[in-house]
Amino acid sequence: MADETLTSPRTGAHPAAATAAPSAGNSLTLTDLRKTYMTRGRPTFEAVKGIDMQIEPGELVALLGPSGCGKTTTLRMIAGLETVTGGDIRIGDRSIRDLPPGKRDVGVGFESYALYPPLNIRENLAYGLKARKVPDADARVDALAQRLEMTELLKLRPAGLSSGQKQRVALARALIRNPKVLVLDEPLSHLDASARQRVRRELKVLQREFGYTTIVVTHDQLEALSLADRLAVMDQGIIQQFGTPDEVFDDPANQFVADFVGEPKINLVEGVVERSGSGTTVRIGDGSVLQSRATTATPGATVMVGIRPQDCRAAEADAPGLHGEALVVEDLQEFTLVTLAVPGLPAPVVAQLPSGSPVGPGDRIGFSAAADRVYLFDQKDGTRIR
Ligand SMILES: Nc1ncnc2c1ncn2[C@@H]1O[C@H](COP(=O)(O)OP(=O)(O)OP(=O)(O)O)[C@@H](O)[C@H]1O
Ligand SMILES: [Mg+2]
CATH class of the missing domain: 2.40.50.140 (Nucleic acid-binding proteins)
Known part of the structure; x- marks a missing residue:
């Protein structure tokens, strides 16, 4: 299980802190991962056509690509929200491909990910922690809310939130359980420019502190560059290039990558x-x-x-x-x-x-x-x- 606190290995003294630093068990490996969508038992669309990626423990990868290229589908398969047509997904050396979402140790930041409407945001964030009898659930919610600049949202109900506020809540929800792997689908796209920069920095700090192995989908190249250790450039269900920002800029694998990356x-x-x-x-x-x-x-x-x-x-x-x-x-x-x-x-x-x-x-x-x-x-x- 992931560390259950929000105390960082650098600044806190939680006994389990050592397990929060990137450890070999936190690598994420996708092997020939495939997805064909089916309608009434017939294959309708091959959205992901065999992805191979080895993401190192604690590494942050930005997934870039045009609309419809299969980014969300890939993240949903990792999160367990979509069945896998072929290939494997491993955290460390353990396959998670057939585990239910709750057992995967994957934090999921999708804007559309459901919140319980009758509960306020604090209750929503604390819900899973309390169900698992995590001590100090409320203190953890407070600490995280402060770092994501959303303390004032804790007493609101989900229905009353703007899209930018929903994104911050989705990010908090992904982080609150302290997962090994974090998958975030355009986590900052609805924030205004200055909040976006601040929350982006805080996200990076949290990611580093806790050593989450992370994939972030973004349409924003500057965001990809400021966050990522490596970029994965995707088109038509295939990873066209996977490398450091310098490798992708200086040595593009093909015309698509050269054209897509760079401003x-x-x-x-x-x-x-x-x-x-x-x-x-x-x-x-x-x-x-x-x-x-x-x-x-x-x-x-x-x-x-x-x-x-x-x-x-x-x-x-x-x-x-x-x-x-x-x-x-x-x-x-x-x-x-x-x-x-x-x-x-x-x-x-x-x-x-x-x-x-x-x-x-x-x-x-x-x-x-x-x-x-x-x-x-x-x-x-x-x-x-x-
Ligand atoms: N449930 C579904 N049934 C059939 N086809 C689907 C389904 N969900 C997605 N698709 C198709 O799969 C392809 C990939 O979709 P996906 O949502 O993964 O793209 P994306 O890269 O996240 O795009 P965007 O940047 O617009 O979010 C698209 O062509 C989409 O129409
Ligand atoms: Mg998408």
């Missing part, structure tokens, strides 16, 4: 491979060329070329680069975004330059990026050409 978005343009070998030269539009570190491109092939706005550097007029006319120059204080029309390209590209760069609308300019930051992708299936 402002990566520029993706068509190009034709001119020369290959120890490096690759790609012709783009009417006369621009870029050099890539890739060594396996086929001369003459049309490929997709990716350059992140953040990697763009000014290029001399006669040097390799994307050359064209600046259409829009946006000085955003921290940096300047330049939108550039490149002859022969159907859409403009965007470069992020240092703030105060001497560029104005109508200027003829060029950008390039270091050869290892010019990514090539197969035009048909988006796989990375390395």
